[in-house]
Amino acid sequence: PLPVLDALVVGFCETAVCLGATVALELGTPYAHSTRYPAPDHHRLLTFTETHSHAPAHVLSHPDPGILSSTRPVILVDDEMTTGKTSLALIEAIQLAWPRERYVVGALLDWRSPDAVENFRITGERIGASIEVVSLLRGDSSSHVAPEPTPLEDRLVPRSAPLLEVVLLPDVRRATPWSANIESTASRDASIVAEALEGRHIAAVLGVEECMLLPVLVAERMGVTAQSTTLSPVVVSSDAGYPIRSAVSFESPFGLCPSWAYNVPRGQEVAIITDGGDPELNRRMAREVSRHTGERVCLVLTADAARDWASRKLGE
Structure with missing residues (x-):
């Protein structure tokens, strides 16, 4: 440091x-x-x-x-x-x-x-x-003709029935450095989440909007990539050299507006970590990601998200 x-x-x-x-x-x-x-x-x-x-x-x-x-x-x-x-x-x-x-x-x-x-x-x-x-x-920015968008049906068609596993960790808080001991606290919480995901073949860890630091720390411990959902729509195209190849769309778990996840790996399991939002919208988000990947999604709910899920007694 x-x-x-x-x-x-x-x-x-x-x-x-x-x-x-x-x-x-x-x-x-x-x-x-x-x-x-x-x-x-x-x-x-x-x-x-x-x-x-x-x-x-x-x-x-x-x-x-x-x-x-x-x-x-x-x-x-x-x-x-x-x-x-x-x-x-x-x-x-x-x-x-x-x-x-x-x-x-x-x-x-x-x-x-x-x-x-x-x-x-x-x-x-x-x-x-x-x-x-x-x-x-x-650098400089300028406007260019956007690549031809990939038709929505080509990027959002379900590959299989959604597979969802839910892990509740209500004692894990959002990793944000409000206090002097945040480094040890965030490290501890990331270890708890990583341990809870042991035995699964997770290829990527997704954060949800502002809940990003904890997923990054978890992905680092697991040796996999970290990504996040976003409220920003981006053009998706299969043109050679274009970086955004696929998208999953769903309502933000916080109900603000549509949300997106880009380039989520297909054919591999992913984990989604969130610490808030509506339980049903969190479930829908995870199911949409599962439809995209064709594999199981492990939805890790921490802090308020876990407590809200448990209070509504939602199943998987």
């Missing part, structure tokens, strides 16, 4: 919830993330909008109501930036209530245009703060 920094890391839902958490763990900093599903026992600190999202409303919430009260730098973590408007919206909201001198935006991909880059400089001058951007890859 790097030397501990006196900063606060903030991840954007949904993809960067896990990415931001790993950055916070590596830097040894406190962590917060935006969410579409704020926990009832968390304090709602502010709201902002992701204008290009299919579910644009974000809430920044945290168990500690004073997490933003210091003047330490804020490190915002996202998977990619096209315009940077979401980052700037959050920066301005924080600066209005809890002013500070420095913000850093870290992204895997930075596709901002020169005008968008200039907008960061102008915004920083206007609010009286430094806004730095770091990324692993910098």
Whole structure:
């Protein structure tokens, strides 16, 4: 790990919830993330909008109501930036209530245009703060003719009757670094889930929307790939070289809008780990994935998801 920094890391839902958490763990900093599903026992600190999202409303919430009260730098973590408007919206909201001198935006991909880059400089001058951007890859984005979509019936036709196995682990919590001992807690919980999946031929572990850190840690222990569902629709095509080859569609277990899982391996067992949502919608999601793979899906329900399932006495 790097030397501990006196900063606060903030991840954007949904993809960067896990990415931001790993950055916070590596830097040894406190962590917060935006969410579409704020926990009832968390304090709602502010709201902002992701204008290009299919579910644009974000809430920044945290168990500690004073997490933003210091003047330490804020490190915002996202998977990619096209315009940077979401980052700037959050920066301005924080600066209005809890002013500070420095913000850093870290992204895997930075596709901002020169005008968008200039907008960061102008915004920083206007609010009286430094806004730095770091990324692993910098480039330009442009519009092209989309590949011919694979017909929906070709990518969603059931291969067999769904096979579903349910594992309830109510004592395993969402792995999010709210506290100093999160590394040991997350490691323990990941070991519990991995042990519960022993003896199965799992090829991939899927997280559900914002529940991503725990599935990643479980997949790491099992030596398999980690994926997640998403609220973002993406074109699916069989064109040579195109990366998104298949999709499974279902209603989000949280009932917000349609949800998707891409490139889930066919002909192999997968595990889905979720910590919330409606029990019946979780079951439907797992069954749709099973229809796609043609194999058994192990639905691992942790925390509130397990308790809700048990309280409704749902069978498999």
